[in-house]
Every structure is written in structure tokens, then in C-alpha cells.
Amino acid sequence: MEKIAIKNLFKVFGSNPEKGMELLREGKSKNEIYEQTGLTVGVQGASFTVNKGEIFVVMGLSGSGKSTLVRMLNRLIEPTSGEVLVDGADVLKMSKSELVKFRRSKTSMVFQSFALMPHQNVLENAAFGLELDGMERPDREARAMDALKQVGLEGWENAYPDELSGGMQQRVGLARGLAVDPDILLMDEAFSALDPLIRTEMQDELLKLQDRHERTIIFISHDLDEALRIGDRIAIMEGGRVVQVGSPEEILQNPADDYVRAFFRGVDPTGVISAGDIVRDTQPTVIWHTKQGGPRATLEMLNNRDREFAYVLDSERRFNGVVSVDSLRDAIDKGNGKSKLEHAFLSDAISVLESESLQDILPQVASHAWPIPVVDAQNVYRGVVSKNRFLRTLYRAENGAHFEQQAVEHPTSKCLKSPAFH
Amino acid sequence: MLSFEEKVIPLDTWITGFIDWLVEGYRWFFQALKWPVEYTLSGVEQGLLAVPPLLVISIFAFLAWRVSGFKLAGFSVFSLVLIGLLGFWPETMITLAMVFSSVVFCAVVGVPLGIWAGRSDRFDKLLRPVLDAMQTTPAFVYLVPIVMLFSIGNVAGVLATIVFALPPLIRLTSLGIRQVHPELVEAALAFGATGWQVLLKVQIPLALPTIMAGLNQTIMMALSMVVIAALIGAGGLGAPVVLGLNTLDIGLATVGGLAIVLLAIILDRITQSMGINRTKENNR
Ligand SMILES: Nc1ncnc2c1ncn2[C@@H]1O[C@H](COP(=O)(O)OP(=O)(O)OP(=O)(O)O)[C@@H](O)[C@H]1O
Numbered sequence A: 001m002e003k004i005a006i007k008n009l010f011k012v013f014g015s016n017p018e019k020g021m022e023l024l025r026e027g028k029s030k031n032e033i034y035e036q037t038g039l040t041v042g043v044q045g046a047s048f049t050v051n052k053g054e055i056f057v058v059m060g061l062s063g064s065g066k067s068t069l070v071r072m073l074n075r076l077i078e079p080t081s082g083e084v085l086v087d088g089a090d091v092l093k094m095s096k097s098e099l100v101k102f103r104r105s106k107t108s109m110v111f112q113s114f115a116l117m118p119h120q121n122v123l124e125n126a127a128f129g130l131e132l133d134g135m136e137r138p139d140r141e142a143r144a145m146d147a148l149k150q151v152g153l154e155g156w157e158n159a160y161p162d163e164l165s166g167g168m169q170q171r172v173g174l175a176r177g178l179a180v181d182p183d184i185l186l187m188d189e190a191f192s193a194l195d196p197l198i199r200t201e202m203q204d205e206l207l208k209l210q211d212r213h214e215r216t217i218i219f220i221s222h223d224l225d226e227a228l229r230i231g232d233r234i235a236i237m238e239g240g241r242v243v244q245v246g247s248p249e250e251i252l253q254n255p256a257d258d259y260v261r262a263f264f265r266g267v268d269p270t271g272v273i274s275a276g277d278i279v280r281d282t283q284p285t286v287i288w289h290t291k292q293g294g295p296r297a298t299l300e301m302l303n304n305r306d307r308e309f310a311y312v313l314d315s316e317r318r319f320n321g322v323v324s325v326d327s328l329r330d331a332i333d334k335g336n337g338k339s340k341l342e343h344a345f346l347s348d349a350i351s352v353l354e355s356e357s358l359q360d361i362l363p364q365v366a367s368h369a370w371p372i373p374v375v376d377a378q379n380v381y382r383g384v385v386s387k388n389r390f391l392r393t394l395y396r397a398e399n400g401a402h403f404e405q406q407a408v409e410h411p412t413s414k415c416l417k418s419p420a421f422h
Numbered sequence B: 001m002l003s004f005e006e007k008v009i010p011l012d013t014w015i016t017g018f019i020d021w022l023v024e025g026y027r028w029f030f031q032a033l034k035w036p037v038e039y040t041l042s043g044v045e046q047g048l049l050a051v052p053p054l055l056v057i058s059i060f061a062f063l064a065w066r067v068s069g070f071k072l073a074g075f076s077v078f079s080l081v082l083i084g085l086l087g088f089w090p091e092t093m094i095t096l097a098m099v100f101s102s103v104v105f106c107a108v109v110g111v112p113l114g115i116w117a118g119r120s121d122r123f124d125k126l127l128r129p130v131l132d133a134m135q136t137t138p139a140f141v142y143l144v145p146i147v148m149l150f151s152i153g154n155v156a157g158v159l160a161t162i163v164f165a166l167p168p169l170i171r172l173t174s175l176g177i178r179q180v181h182p183e184l185v186e187a188a189l190a191f192g193a194t195g196w197q198v199l200l201k202v203q204i205p206l207a208l209p210t211i212m213a214g215l216n217q218t219i220m221m222a223l224s225m226v227v228i229a230a231l232i233g234a235g236g237l238g239a240p241v242v243l244g245l246n247t248l249d250i251g252l253a254t255v256g257g258l259a260i261v262l263l264a265i266i267l268d269r270i271t272q273s274m275g276i277n278r279t280k281e282n283n284r
């Protein structure tokens, strides 16, 4: 369902925007117009629709008009011409008081620089929009508390913004946006000022919130990884124009022009390549159907093959756990002959899904000595990703080789032919 | 050709004519301007002179203690008692009343003008040369028209003081408003703030420390006008200084000056601490 429709939207900055519009109609470019008149074309002829409940990412390089575009949706910047329809109503035709009402009820905004009120504490900041709307203090504080809870800031109500880290400040910014319960959330590079780890965390937080309560989100970003990660659809802007709108896959497969293609050349490969692309079935596996005698036999097998780890599967090849030479020895020593295979399981050996990106599995790969087991959606074991494999993939991707081909050729599985082993 | 032996442009005559014309034709206007000042001044003055000095000293001590601490409270008590012992109590109260009245009117006029200038580039441009003129014109120059328009006395003294002490308050208020980060104003607007709400909930609270600094400046400038105001017949601590000057009574002039300095220090410290406390509250 269509929530926002933008039709032929233009913004020319300067004292005589009509002159700029005229030159645009004559087919003059942004640069020509600037040289000729000193007018800056912020946005030219933007048209697209945003569906209810989707995260619509607007991407583009610095100066491409993203901030201008998003500010025209709530008229923080007055468009020079065009239409902005929200739920069918033309925002540009609204009177001053209608506009105030629209901003209070339909939209809210999250800013790159957080823009929290330094003279108000966290609770007052979160309640800011409701206060403007004239809601009584107890009511608005209750709603603000609820919003703070949603972003995980319980217990920080009385702190002041300058006492919080950047990530926490933006959580307050997000809570302020959520507290008014808007249909539409406008986020202008909301996470760009945060360091990469916190940024990913906030993206997850946003997706989680979106799971619980679907809002229409316009998310401005200049970071392609971010756009691919959270965007249902992406619009790409260049020099004030919207050059392509589509789902991440559509854009990846069919970049509209060189500008869009150039964008994707800079993609961090760890965000696009998934664990399934580089998984290899190189490690010994153990089928865990005999409930007795497991540890000794497995240890024997590992010693014979001079291997360190074995991956324990059930009869349907579903992943159960990882054992190592050391953990098996320990279990045998402690068990007095009655030890079972599960006693030797490494406690923090977790599997990753084949659909997870390299970025997602990096912490697992980096922090464990054993190759990380990869499973499919049914928890069926597909193989492992080793540190070595991970790094070699990165190296190849960065040097322009086709990682897809590397990933397809799976080596033949190596399995043992003993009854207990598969 | 140009020997400059004769005056070609009789500007002085024109100005005299202009002021005469103002005095003749618009006396009612200047009387209306004078009235609220006169009323406030005499009210405050009579009040301060009527209450026992001990009460005034206690109020100062309490204020100083609240905004700063025992040290400043002690200093205030010491200074005020010393002034009393020097025999300048009534003069000090008159000066205090004049300073208070000028500052009140400066605030009533200056803060709104400053806010307006802070929010409108157009008005700021218009106001700037006026403020420059007010600050650079030596006070002696406008004493004459003020006396002609308002006659001599305490009220004329207060009016001259207002002209002199108003600019820094307007400037600092405007500066305070302009210093508010535009993103904060934008955020308020994005959440549906009206123009008034932006002013009351964002701009003024954030500009308050700067406005307080302006108020402190205004008080200090008002005190520095005390002696000049005495030249046009205003009473208070300026009077003994001027009298001492005229009669070459160095002792009288010095003691009057000492009282002014003590009063200035007390007022400065108290208002400064008020500003600092505000800032702390805001940025805590
Ligand atoms: N108030 C303004 N006055 C004049 N020109 C402006 C104004 N705001 C933006 N512009 C110009 O409009 C163009 C688009 O700016 P905009 O801020 O929308 O870009 P952006 O895509 O958000 O860039 P960034 O990634 O740096 O935030 C730029 O050329 C900019 O210089």
C-alpha cells in the first residue's frame, strides 16, 4: 500500500529559484546553472513512491541532495515545485497550522548529529514531541519511558545527553522519534556518526523495532552496506536526481548506470558474500547414533587422522556439537569409563546459518580455534568456514577475483567408513 | 579656494533647532516616556530608604550566600557596613535604586529586542548601527539633549544610564539566540514546534547563560554611569564625587569612589554567580 508519493519534486536554493527552474527546463545541468546564476540545484525531478511499512533507503554521495529530499517531506525545506502526497494529502498545500499538526501526528525525525536538547534530561528529551503537542506531564512521561524501554535505555531517564556515549545519545534520538508514535520515521544518516560496531548494533535494533511495529521509514545513508542490510527498497541519488529505485537485489543485478555500478564496486565483500558461499566440508564428522562408546572411538579416529576437531551430527546430518582431542580426553578421564560423547562438547561451539554474511560470522570465526560449522535453515550440516578460508576469500574479493566460482566447487566430502562414523 | 575660514554647514544650529522643535512639539511624548521610569525609581528609592539598613544588609548577605557562599556573604556584609560607617548609606540606596531601575528597563526593552535581532537578520542589520552609535557616542554628548527633553535630576540620570547600558544586553541576547545550534531548532520544528515554542522551549533556555552575562554587563555599565549622571543633577554616590571634584575635596571624592567600587564588586559577584549557577543547571 502506498504511503508516500513524491511527484516531480524540485528544490533550487538561492534568491531567485524560478530562474533556476527555467534553466532546468531548458536542459541546463546543475553545474551550468551554478556557474551562470549562483543558484544551487538541490533536488531535481524526484519521483517515487514509498509503501506502508517498508524501510526505504535513499543513498547517494555527499551533496547529492539526500538531506534536501528528506526535509522536503516534512517541509523543513520548502520545495520549489512538485508534489508530496502522504496518505493522499498534499503536504505542500497545507497551511501553517495544518503543517504543525502533520508534523506532530504523522512524522518524526532522527538526526545525524542527534540534535538532543542539552538542557533537558533523557526523559524530557524523549518526551519532547509530546510536550510540544501539549500532552500532560504524567502521560507524556509514561509514553517516553515506554519508548526508552524499547531502545534499551531504561534507568538512564535522569541522565543528561552530554553524559551519554554517541550510541546511547542516538538511542535517545530514536526514542524521541518513537514516543510520538509516528506513521513515518525520517532518519537522516541517523547512524553515520557512530562507530561501525555500534552502527551495526543500531541497525539491528531498528530492524527489531520494525519487527514489532511496522512503520514507514525513510532512511538516508551514504553507506551501501547499511542500505543493503536494512533497506527493503533503495533509491540512488546523483546530483539531485533519483537515478534508480528498486530492491537491493534488483539494483545489484541491474545497476541503472555507471554511477550506480561505481557505488557497488566499493561494496565491502564481507557484507555480500554469505557463509554458504564459502563453506567447505573438509572436517571429520561423527554421527551420534550410538549413545555409548562415543568418546573413545572418536578420539581414536581423530588421532589416526591427525585432526584436532570433530563435528557431531545426528542421523539426519543435523548439527549437534563440536568435540576436540582435548575435550574428549577430559571427558574420558572424568567419566570413569561411562563418559558419553555429549560430555565432550565444546560449550561455546555454535553453528552459523549459511545465509549469514561474512560480516555476521566474523566474530565467531575470529574468536574460536576451530573452523565454524555452517548449517542450513533446517540445521543440516553443510560444512565449515575456517579462519584460513575466510581470509583467503577476503583477499581474493579485494583483488577482484570471482569469489562466486571459488565458492561453487565443493570438494568431495571426506568421511570415515567405520560403522560409528559416517 | 577652500580656506575653511567660515562655517559653511551650520549643523549645530540645525540640531539645536531640531531639539527645540522636539521639546516644543513632543513634550507629551517625552513626558509619557519619563513617567514609568520616574514611578519605578521613586518607588524603589523610597522603599530602600524606608527599611532599616540591617534588613537591606541581611537581604544582600542571604542572596550572596545562596548564589555563591559564605565568603561572598561575609564580604557583602563587611562592605555595606563600611559604607554605612563612612556615612554614605542614603547615597548608596539612591544609587542602588537608580541602577536597579535602569537595569529593569534595559531588560524590559533589551531582551525582546535582542531576541528579535537574534531571530531576524534583517532587524539585526538595522539595529547594529544604532547600537554602535549608542556605544561609541560619549555620554557627555547626549547629556544635553536628555536634560533638555527630561530636565535634570535622578530620572534624567536613569535615562542616560539606560542609553549607555542597553547595547551590551541586546548584543549578548542576540548572540545567545544565534549560538543555539540550528540543528536543535530544526529538530524542534520537525517535531511540530510553533515559532513560539521554538523560542520558549529551545532558544531562550539555551541562550540564558549568555543573556545573564549581558545583564551582568548592563549592571556594571549602569554603575559606571553613576558619576556622569551626577553631572546632570542625579543624586546618589556620584554626587559626593562630583562635589569633591568641584571643590577639590580629595577626601570626599575618594571616599565616594570607594563606596562605588565596593557596591560594584558586590553586584558583579552576585550576578556572575547567578549566571554560572544557571549554566551548571543547564549543562549538568
Ligand atoms: N541551505 C542551502 N543553501 C544553499 N545550498 C544548499 C543548502 N542546503 C543544501 N544545499 C546544496 O544542495 C545540494 C544538496 O545538499 P544536501 O545537503 O541535500 O546533500 P546530501 O546528499 O545530504 O549530502 P551529505 O551526504 O553531505 O549530507 C548540495 O550541493 C548543497 O550544497
Ligand SMILES: [Mg+2]
Pocket: A066, A067, A068, A189
Ligand atoms: Mg545530508
